Amino acid sequence: MTERTIAVISAGLSTPSSTRLLADRLAAATVAALHSRGVEAQVQVVELREHARALADRLVTGFADEALQEALDVVAGADGVIAVTPVFTAS
Secondary structure, three states, X not given: OEEEEEEEEEOOOXXXXXXXXXXXXXXXXXXXXXXXXXXXXXXXXXXXXXXXXXXXXXXXXXXOOHHHHHHHHHHHHOOEEEEXXXXXXXX
């Protein structure tokens, strides 16, 4: 059986966030769809909220700390990406 890696990026602000809940549902549906086609999938989640400070530092300095670099590597190495962001009314 073929194996793929799916990176799930969630930009929710709270814990738990409706954004993360949606990301989890999309990931589960994707894994199920791939499985029905004979493809196994491993899901790796990146919570942007956990990297907020490091992301700002990266924009200013051009360098990522270790945790942010690991998150970037997860996304860069994935076979597929699911990105979910919150919607702010009137913003």
